[in-house]
Amino acid sequence: MRTARRNTVAVDAARQVTLSQLDGSGRGGKWKGKVFSAVLVACIVIAVATLAAVLLHSFVKGFPRIDLNLIRNMPSSLDRTTSGMQSAIFGTIYVMVGVAVTVVPLGVSAAIYLEEFADKNRWYVRFIELNIQNLAAVPSIVFGILGLAFIARGPLSLGFVAYAGSLTLSLLVLPTIILTTREAIRAVPSSIRQASMALGATQWRTIWKQVLPSSVPGIATGTILSLSRAIGETAPLLLVGATVFVTYNPDGFFSGAFTTLPTQIFSWATRPQDEFRILAAAGIIVLMAVLLAMNSFAIWIRNKFTTEW
Amino acid sequence: MSATLMTDRPTESERIDLSASSPRRGEKVIIGWLFLCAAFSVLVTVGIVFALAGPTIEFFRQVSPGQFFSTDDWAPSFTPPEFGVLRIVSGTLNVTFYALLIALPCGLGAAIYLSEYAGPRARKILKPILEVLEGVPTVAYGFFALTFITPLLREYWPTFLPGSLGDPPGVFSAASAGLVMGIMIIPTVASVSQDAMSAVPRGLREAAYGIGSTRMQVATRVVVPAALSGIVASFILGISRAVGETMIVLIAAGATPNLTLLPNESVQTMTAFIGQASTGDIAVGTITYYTVFAVGSLLFVSTLILNTISIALVRRYRETYE
Numbered sequence: 001m002r003t004a005r006r007n008t009v010a011v012d013a014a015r016q017v018t019l020s021q022l023d024g025s026g027r028g029g030k031w032k033g034k035v036f037s038a039v040l041v042a043c044i045v046i047a048v049a050t051l052a053a054v055l056l057h058s059f060v061k062g063f064p065r066i067d068l069n070l071i072r073n074m075p076s077s078l079d080r081t082t083s084g085m086q087s088a089i090f091g092t093i094y095v096m097v098g099v100a101v102t103v104v105p106l107g108v109s110a111a112i113y114l115e116e117f118a119d120k121n122r123w124y125v126r127f128i129e130l131n132i133q134n135l136a137a138v139p140s141i142v143f144g145i146l147g148l149a150f151i152a153r154g155p156l157s158l159g160f161v162a163y164a165g166s167l168t169l170s171l172l173v174l175p176t177i178i179l180t181t182r183e184a185i186r187a188v189p190s191s192i193r194q195a196s197m198a199l200g201a202t203q204w205r206t207i208w209k210q211v212l213p214s215s216v217p218g219i220a221t222g223t224i225l226s227l228s229r230a231i232g233e234t235a236p237l238l239l240v241g242a243t244v245f246v247t248y249n250p251d252g253f254f255s256g257a258f259t260t261l262p263t264q265i266f267s268w269a270t271r272p273q274d275e276f277r278i279l280a281a282a283g284i285i286v287l288m289a290v291l292l293a294m295n296s297f298a299i300w301i302r303n304k305f306t307t308e309w
Numbered sequence: 310m311s312a313t314l315m316t317d318r319p320t321e322s323e324r325i326d327l328s329a330s331s332p333r334r335g336e337k338v339i340i341g342w343l344f345l346c347a348a349f350s351v352l353v354t355v356g357i358v359f360a361l362a363g364p365t366i367e368f369f370r371q372v373s374p375g376q377f378f379s380t381d382d383w384a385p386s387f388t389p390p391e392f393g394v395l396r397i398v399s400g401t402l403n404v405t406f407y408a409l410l411i412a413l414p415c416g417l418g419a420a421i422y423l424s425e426y427a428g429p430r431a432r433k434i435l436k437p438i439l440e441v442l443e444g445v446p447t448v449a450y451g452f453f454a455l456t457f458i459t460p461l462l463r464e465y466w467p468t469f470l471p472g473s474l475g476d477p478p479g480v481f482s483a484a485s486a487g488l489v490m491g492i493m494i495i496p497t498v499a500s501v502s503q504d505a506m507s508a509v510p511r512g513l514r515e516a517a518y519g520i521g522s523t524r525m526q527v528a529t530r531v532v533v534p535a536a537l538s539g540i541v542a543s544f545i546l547g548i549s550r551a552v553g554e555t556m557i558v559l560i561a562a563g564a565t566p567n568l569t570l571l572p573n574e575s576v577q578t579m580t581a582f583i584g585q586a587s588t589g590d591i592a593v594g595t596i597t598y599y600t601v602f603a604v605g606s607l608l609f610v611s612t613l614i615l616n617t618i619s620i621a622l623v624r625r626y627r628e629t630y631e
Contacts, residue, residue: 009513009531009534009535012530012534013513013517013522013526013530013531013534014516014517014520016530018520018521030523032525033523033524033525036525036528036529037422037426037524037525039418040418040419040421040422040426041422042418043414043415043416043417043418043419043422043495044418044419044422044423044435046411046415046492046495047415047419047438047439047442047492047495047496047499048435048438048442050442050489050492051438051441051442051445053453053457054445054449054450054453057453057456057457058449058452058453061456105346106346106349107346109342109343109346109347110343110346110347110349110350112343113340113343113344113346113347114347117340117343117344118347124348127351128347128348128350128351130620131350131351131354132350133616133620134354134613134616134617134620135350135353135354137546137549137550137612137616137619138357138553138609138612138613138616139549139552139553139554139555139580139608139609139612140553140555141553141555141580141583141584141605141608142357142361142553142605142608142609142612143357144583144587145357145360145361145583145601145602145605146353146356146357146360148360148587149360149361149363149364149602150356150359150360153593154360171353174349174350174353175350178350202333202336203336204336204339204340228444229444231446232444232445232446232447232448232449233446234446234447234448234555234556235447235555235556235559235580235584238584238587238588239583239584239587262446262448265448265449265452266448266451266556266559266560269448269451269452269455269456269560270560277452277456280452281452281456284446284448284449284452287446287449288445288446288449291444291446295441295444
């Protein structure tokens with residue numbers, strides 16, 4: 001049945017191509033093919049050119065405000081030309097530390113279970129896998145609603161504090177970290193596991209002493225990439241109270257209002273005055289620089305530590 | 310039992326008991342913990358459903374579904390409030406339409422290029438660039454739309470177009486948000502489509518080349534039809550991402566609930582409504598609070614349907630070729 005379907009595609013194509021060769025309509029193929037490949041290249045060029053434009057535009061616009069005031073001062077609506085974003089930088093650091101502490105143990109454990117222990121024929125395992133796939137595509141603002149109803153208020157009632165933001169973003173990136181960790185674990189060849197078990201190690205001992213150490217570079221890379229996704233998220237944080245105007249650093253994880261880089265950029269971008277837009281652009285430069293650093297670090301880890309089996 | 314899991318399983322009669330002589334309770338606890346972590350993701354979904362359901366039911370106790378789905382005035386925080394969700398649904402459809410106009414053809418084109426035309430070197434350069442494009446924070450895209458694309462559109466709007474289509478857009482417009490959102494979605498469409506195309510067996514291509522077809526014929530008449538379910542999956546995933554995107558529309562499309570499909574008007578989408586209504590601290594128990602959840606439910610259900618279709622389609626091509 002499956003091969004039959006595959007063959008139909010090939011046979012149809014073959015018939016069409018042969019017919020077009022016979023009646024001569026395939027003759028213009030060279031010219032048509034060139035146009036076609038030019039169109040394809042144009043598709044890629046549009047994407048790449050826009051990326052360049054996004055980066056260049058914020059760089060040119062925000063460059064005049066890349067100065068020490070940006071780090072030294074708090075956001076201010078009065079002194080537009082010297083206003084900084086210290087509270088946003090600290091807020092982002094707090095939120096991201098919270099995300100890392102929460103999501104890494106949770107995501108890595110889930111990935112180990114699904115990759116090493118789960119019996120894929122069981123209905124609940126398949127249900128969990130389907131659920132993770134679905135969760136990965138839920139719009140980020142829906143996680144914000146979950147955070148508002150259950151984390152900031154409702155059962156957990158943490159209030160609008162930094163860790164409420166951390167927990168919301170942790171749930172958001174959980175599918176990503178499970179996925180990347182599973183890939184890293186899968187890359188460890190099964191001969192390693194079999195050798196360990198042949199020496200009498202239990203399955204958990206094998207995972208703890210053999211599989212996990214060899215997949216650390218992969219897990220680290222995946223973790224950094226997931227965190228870099230969380231650091232740029234804005235929408236869910238709006239709902240758990242990353243209040244847009246905070247002129248002091250967070251008191252801690254569980255008390256005091258907080259703001260983050262993306263939410264601060266958002267509040268500046270929506271103001272009509274040009275000084276604020278320049279500030280927003282400067283904020284984007286800082287954010288992109290952090291993202292670039294994280295991504296480079298991830299690539300460096302991958303290239304330096306990955307074992308060739 | 311656990312020790313035999315990784316090896317080739319012998320038949321029942323010749324299986325040797327390899328389990329440890331001690332019960333290894335500690336390990337059972339660890340495995341139980343790992344299972345709980347995996348099951349936690351289900352709890353998140355359940356949490357989302359419950360978080361949305363309660364307030365949504367409360368909302369429909371106060372506002373009839375008829376008013377919600379069939380009237381077309383949207384002003385939930387005004388007195389008297391109006392709850393015709395059609396206005397912000399049309400806003401979402403409007404922006405999504407213009408985003409897809411860019412994302413679907415460009416994403417598919419990029420996928421065909423990467424899978425059928427690009428050499429290994431070009432692929433090595435282009436794939437990371439697309440990944441970076443996917444990783445740009447959406448707030449940066451929103452800023453780009455508002456301060457770069459919008460002025461550009463206002464300057465060069467095709468004013469010769471008939472009727473109100475010829476009016477240049479204002480500070481906020483569906484076109485600006487849609488355009489930038491389209492660019493943002495290109496990598497998603499391209500990577501899922503390309504995965505599907507690389508799963509097409511080499512033999513199909515070789516057979517087509519063997520009977521004298523050109524590269525373009527192979528791409529358009531063999532590879533694309535054979536990878537069709539994956540390509541459709543990527544399109545649906547693209548739609549789902551466009552419907553769920555918040556920051557770009559919140560910044561660049563404005564906050565005017567507007568029943569229109571014109572690109573040069575300011576519109577409010579479902580996501581932008583949620584973002585805008587909850588940016589200020591909304592009081593629990595007010596009708597505005599419940600409205601946020603009702604709109605959130607609508608958003609969650611519609612993206613869930615799209616995602617489920619997309620996942621099922623991806624499964625189908627995996628089953629066919631792997």
